[in-house]
Amino acid sequence: MREQVLALREAPFPEKVFGARWQRSGHEFLLESPLGEAEVAAAEEELGVSFPSTYRAFLLEVGAGGAGPYYGIFPLRHDGQGWHWVDDSGIRSDNTLLGQAFPSVAERARWAEELDAREPVEQDFPDDQSYLAAFRAWDDEWERLHASMTAGAICLSHEGCGYYTWLVVTGPERGTLWIDLRAADGLLEPLSAGPHRVDFRDWYLSWLSRATSQAHGG
Template sequence: MREQVLALRGAPFPEKVFGVRRQGSGHEFLLEPTLSEAEVADAERELGCALPSVYRTFLLEVGAGGAGPHYGIFPLRRDAQGWHWAEGKGIRSDNALLGEVFPTAAERARWEEELNAREPAEQDFPDDQSYRAAFRAWDDEWEKLQDSMTAGAVCLSHKGCGYFVWLVVTGPERGTLWTDLRAANGTLEPLSAGPHRVDFRSWYLDWLSRAAGQAHSA
């Protein structure tokens, strides 16, 4: 698979593939070096989760990130911060939450409803200053809630326009992929093929097949 991806750099029309060329963030059909078994095991220990087997194999045999669907796969790297996914200016996975179970749609909806119900009302405060302080505190809770929405999942790819793809690593949905549409006031939606959830392997191979066809077609 690695050789197939890298070979597309020499295809007649690589620019026809979305995400290949974009100033500052196009993946150019490049892949990061692969990780060793010891490195992946060390990352799992530090991150507090076992990575899904298909994605784990990708890290070991294809690359730690780089070319892939949309603007590519965020690479898993180790630096002075430890192991983390290098996600540029996009959403960053909260590594502290990776060991928690990925919430259900019902849980996410309930959390939002409960927090909405606690929104401060200006008439309940003696002055504007105290109301604004309460509102800021409530708004900060929204930031924490957004992180909780993707507990147990890794942000893998930027689709553009603030939309992202997440890979669940903990809980019953482990190994499945989800599209994050919250930038447009949407929600998290599972990637599906008919009645079945899409895993990393089928997602990546589907992209590779389409990319090869586009890059070789006039």
């Protein structure tokens, strides 16, 4: 798989593959070096999770990140602050919720409904200042809820326009991938092929097949 990806750099039409050559965000069909078994095990121990088998195999045999669907796979790296993923803006992941179970669709809907019902109403406050203070506190709750909705999942890839792909590592949905459409007031939705949920291997191989065809003029 690694050799197939790197070979696409020499294909006749690599620019036809979305995200490969897009200004500074393009992955250019480059892959970071694979991690060793000891490194992956150390990352799992520090983060308090066990990576799904197909993603774990990718880290060990293909690369720690780089070329992949859309703008590529966010790399898993280690520095003086420990193991983390780095997004396409260079921002480190926040792994504090990674060990919590990924919430169900029903849980996310209930949380949003309950918080929405608590929105401050201006008429209930004696002045603008007190209303604005209450509204800001309520808005901060939305920020925390937004993060809680992806607890137990790794942000893998930016699809563009603020849409992201998440890999669940904790809870009943472990191993499945989800598309995050909240930037356009959408939902977190599972990736699926017919009745089956898509895992990391399915997702990556589907992209590689499509990218190979596009890069060769298909």
